[in-house]
Amino acid sequence: MASVFTKIINGEIPSYKIAEDDNFYAFLDINPNAIGHTLCIPKKEVDKIFDLDEETYMGLMAFSRKVAKALEKTVDCKRVGIAVVGLEVPHVHVHxxxxxxxxxxxxQHKVSLTEAEFKALAKKVNAAL
Structure with a gap:
């Protein structure tokens, strides 16, 4: 069965898309730790990050770096942190x-945004790419 992230990639579940290319997809987390909390995922559904082939792993890191740089340009922050936990959704994702x-x-710290705020933020970060 397809993961929730595969359903997002396929457009079956809506998302606040930040960026997309042939292999990767980035979108705002709908239960964010901070404004701008973004998930970067490979389009190829793999459960564990270290089970990715090396090319996909390196591509995900490069894609995530590009998105992080855009976040730094648009969201007021000291830095962009990165985490890979992988317990909640069986599809590799970088926070x-x-x-x-x-x-x-x-x-454990969460923030709330309205749909309009999510849309505006996604548009702003995407423009910084």
């Missing part, structure tokens, strides 16, 4: 989290 405090990296 990019704009940080101003360590608490934003704990996955």
């Amino acid at each position: 990019l989290i704009p940080l101003n405090a360590m608490s934003e990296m704990t996955f």
Whole structure:
């Protein structure tokens, strides 16, 4: 059965898309730790990051870096943190989290945005790419 992320890639579930290319997709996390919390995923559904072939792994890191640089340009933060946990969804995903405090990296601190705020932020970050 397809993961929730595969359903997002296929357009079966809506998302606030930041970036997309032939192999990867980036979108705003709908339950964000901080404003701008973004997920970067390979379009190829693989459960564990270290099970990716080396080319896909390196491509995901390069894609994530590009998105992180755009986040730094558009979201007020000291830096963009990165995390790969992989327990909630069986599809490799990289969390990019704009940080101003360590608490934003704990996955216990959450922020709320309206649909309009999500859309505006996605558009702004995409423009910075």
